[in-house]
Amino acid sequence: MSLTLDEARARAAMLSEVSYDLALDVRSPDAFRSRVAVRFHTDGGDTFLELYRAESLEVTLDGSAVAPAYDGRRIPLDGLTPGPHEVVVDARLQYVTDGEGLHTFIDPVDGERYVGGYLGLDITQRLFACFDQLDLKAPITLSVTADPAWTVLSNGLPVVADGGRFVFATTPPIPCDLFVVVAGPYHSVRWQHRGLHMGWHARRSLAAELERDAAELRRVTEVCFDHYAQIFSEPFPFDSYDQVFVPELNWGAMECPGCVTFNESLLPRARVTDDDRRRRAMVIAHEMSHMWFADLVSPVWWEDAWLNESFADYMGFEVAETVAGYAGTRVSFEAAFKPGAYLADRRRSTHPVAPAAEDVPDVDTGTTIFDAISYGKGNAVVRQLVTWLGEADFLAGVNAHLSGHRFANATLEDLLSALDAASPRDVREWAEVWLRQSGHDTIRVLRSGDVPVLTRDGVRPHRFTVTAYSSSLEPVGSRLVDLADQPLELPEWAGLAVVPNSHGETFARIELDPFSYETVSRALADLPDPLVRAVLWATVLDRVPPASHLELLARQLPRESSPTLVTAALDRTLNVLVRRVLPSSDIPAALELIASACALEGEPDEQRAVALARGLARTTSDTALLRRWLDADATDQGLALDPELRWAVVHRLAELGGLEAPQIEAERLRDGTATGDLGAVTALAARPTATAKSAAWAAMTEDPDVSVRRFQALASGLWSLSQRELVTPYVAAYVAVAPSLARRGSAFAAAVGRAFPALPLTAEELELVREALHADVPVVLRRHWEDELDDRTV
Structure with a gap:
């Protein structure tokens, strides 16, 4: 029953001027009431509304009760006459616990109840009857009946909050999958910036964590807002901007217009590492950019999901690094995100960054587009586009695109037209090889005598930084180069090791010549620039056989100074090499070697100590060490166990047979949170x-x-x-x-x-x-x- 491309096109062709007037009643913990008046114009004929598994369904069409042949997913609207119509659908619906619909959650800390409409592809119909497709954008008016003591948030500015009735201003036209409502006893931090109402919100039991980080969250929000106000000619499109940490969100965040939802993992308990702060700043910048890319201008169909996600992912990392002040954000992308995109691009499921509409025949297929191609590869491709075009021409084209399609829908062709008009370069030819074709090129370093020569296996033009190093790994020089069909000789760096794409501007696998490989792999951790090290860690681990992979990790990880790179190398080793490649008989020895590489003795850097301790907790077989850590609530070196690290220790100790059910239950009670409940579930299963x-x-x-x-x-x-x-x-x-x-x-x-x-x-x-x-x-x-x-x- 997934909506097909043909159905969406037919429905969009016959409908216009769609709007929703929605009333929700969430007072009962057993089910909720959804009543919506759907108004639209039609050319006449047959169509349908979507509504998932409604109970006690009542439908009126233009004021008269009707009994459509409802099948649990669709409400047929047959024989409509040309002109305006109003369909009112009143139904009782069930809450969900899987994050797809009106999600319900009971906080184990204080017993408080929270509900949240977490929507997305084919999900809005689980909350109210609608035309559940991207290109029927519509204004939505919402009223909610709830506990009078609750906070209720949605896409629009609240205009009434009286006696348990909450009413919100009508939104501009938005895709219905980006509608949101959250309700519960939230703790809030509110303010105004440049005349716009803003707020951060979290569960009452997370009030201390929200207050701890409130100043940083506000600063990042305002810095990102001011930056986008400067680079985008279209003003911020909505009347308020709330950001909410919601329980049990299925993804990192959701770009709902004017009210962004965030996974609670972005509000850590106890210790907040620098990597946590970088990732959170990146997500804040990513989601705010969606107010323009996705919300103001939306795709017509899901093949252009990249127009949302690739642009937002690029903006998230770029703005966090260069504007919000979180140096090292690009390092995390190169080390932790881009390698997964290269892997995804070698699978049979790979697809062009911008596939054809017909390659996404229904919404179920559309759900698979939100992957490492649309995010990681798409991010890298947009960065290459900016590098290739120049930022001024890129932004000129983007702004023409946004202004030309504000509060409407647009396609790749629309964007290419705007970029073409803003740049003297042939953007369409670039798009044909970068966006319309799957796979990636390989950039190789060869030698003509002692002279390094760069060549390309593939079809794409590349612009990237190449850096040269002496035999002692001192950087000799860097420059931006263009590489296409013709080899590029670098005579000024004869006899030196060279690293192409050293700053990560393009998306291509790197194949070093033996001399460069030997030079950089001999002392990888000693290279001074962490961004170059990130590129090389990913490059080297992508190429070496398992035994060499483990040998390199054992030799270089203890000397790697970046906690980000320590974590990325450990994750890559455990999740790819150990889990998928090594035979089972080799795994115990591999885990012991990894544990040895995570030795903590004398580690003065707390951030790095945390990364190593987490790696050690995942791999050691030393039950006595793990018990000491639990008893002291700290490592042997005095590093306090934050909840994430403590549950990692509990998991591993249970896995090794060192904890029984009563001890795990004691840990659950000690923690007392939803995270602790899940940690105990994992530990019990691991025995x-x-x-x-x-x-x-x-x-x-x-x-x-x-x-x-x-x-x-x-x-x-x-x-x-x-x-x-x-x-x-x-x-x-x-x-x-x-x-x-x-x-x-x-x-x-x-x-x-x-x-x-x-x-x-x-x-x-x-x-x-x-x-x-x-x-x-x-x-x-x-x-x-x-x-x-x-x-x-x-």
């Missing part, structure tokens, strides 16, 4: 007993209402690398039951896909997955499985 594994599997598969978060926590404990014999029976069981579990919805399907056995699989086990893919597997799960198969052979 090395058949009973623990059986209980975890039953909890994952037999409870029809298991939440996304609980399902993920159970899977994290179930698949223990060091318990291969115990978990072997659940590999085939997972393959058998996953397709039926995935039919709950796209968010749960993604969770089922991410629950793929997190350990090396035998050829026979992989064949089970391949055989299952011949049957009816939901689109989202199919994508995850195919990617897992590819990642184990790439």
Whole structure:
């Protein structure tokens, strides 16, 4: 029943002037009431509204009660006459616990209830009856009946808050999938900036954390706002700007116009590291840029999701680094995000950054576009576009595009027309190879005698920085170069090691010549520029065989000064090499080697100590060390265990057989939060007993209402690398039951896909997955499985 491209085009062609007047009643904890008046003009004929699993449904058309043949997903509107119409749909709907619809959450700290409309592709219909597609943008008027003591937030500025009735100003035309409503006893920090009402909000039990970070959150918000006000000719499009940390959001954040929702992981408990601050600033900048890219100007269909995400991801990292003051944000992109984009671009599921509309035939397929291609690769491609065009021409084209399509929809062709008019370069030719074709080029370093020569395998023009180093790794020089069909000789750097794309301006794999590789890999951690090290860590780990990978990690990680690069190298090693590549028999030795590389002795840098301690907690087999840490609530060197680190220790100790259920329950009670509840779930599932594994599997598969978060926590404990014999029976069981579990919805399907056995699989086990893919597997799960198969052979 996923909306198809053909259906969306037909409906958009016959409808215009759509608007919604929505009333929600969320007072009952059992279900909520949704009443919406949908007004529109039509040329006449048949169409439909979407509404998911409504109960007690009442429908009136132009004032008369009707009884449409409702099938649980669509309300037919047949035989409409040309002209204006009003359909009123009154229904009782269920809350959800999977983040797709009106999500309900009970805070274990204080028992308070929160609800939130977390919407997106094919989800708005779970909240109210609508024409659930991008190109029928509409103004939305909202009223909410709720507990009078609650805070209620939505896209518009509140105009009434009296006795439990909350009314909001009508929005400008927005895509209905970007509508939002959140309600509960939120703690708020409010102010005005340049005449605009702004606020940050978090659950009452997180008030201390919000107050701790309020000054920083306000500063980043204002700096980003002022920057966008300067570079974009269109003013901020909405009448307020709230930012809300909401419980159990399925993604990092959501760009709802005037009211952005954020995952609560961005408001850490206890310790806030520099990496936490960089990531949060990046997400704030990313989501705010969406007010222009996605909200003011929206795609027509999901093939142009990159027009939202690639631009916002580029803006997020760029603005956090260069405007908000978070040096090292680009380092995190090169080290932690870009490698995943290269991997994604080698899978069978890769796609052009800008695919054709016909390549996204329905919304289910559209959900798979929000991937490392649209984010990581798209970000890198936009950065290359800016480098290639120059920032002035880029912004001139972008501003013409935004002004020409304000509060409307636009396509890639619209953007290319604007950029072409602003630049003397052939933007369409550039777009054809960079945006319309999948895959990536390889930039190679060759030698003509002692002279380095850059060549390109591929079809794309590249502009990037190349840096030269002496044999002692002293930087000799850097310059920006263009590379296309013709080799580029660098005679001024004869006899030197060279690193192309050293500042990450382009998207291409790097193949160093033997001399340059030997020079930089010998003392990678000693290179002075962390951005160059980020590029090289990713490049080297992408190329070396497993034994060399582990040897390099053991040799260089103890000397790597950047906590960001320490974490990225550990994640890459554990999540890719250990989980997918090494045979099971080699895993214990690999974990011991990684643990040795994370030694903390004498580490004076707290940020780096945290990164190493987290790595050690994930890999050590020293139960005595882990028990000492728990008893002292600190490492042997005195580093306090923040909640994330403490639960990592509990998980690993339980996995090693060092904690039983009563001790894990004591840890849960000690923590007392929703995060602690999930940490305990993971630790219980990780215990090395058949009973623990059986209980975890039953909890994952037999409870029809298991939440996304609980399902993920159970899977994290179930698949223990060091318990291969115990978990072997659940590999085939997972393959058998996953397709039926995935039919709950796209968010749960993604969770089922991410629950793929997190350990090396035998050829026979992989064949089970391949055989299952011949049957009816939901689109989202199919994508995850195919990617897992590819990642184990790439």
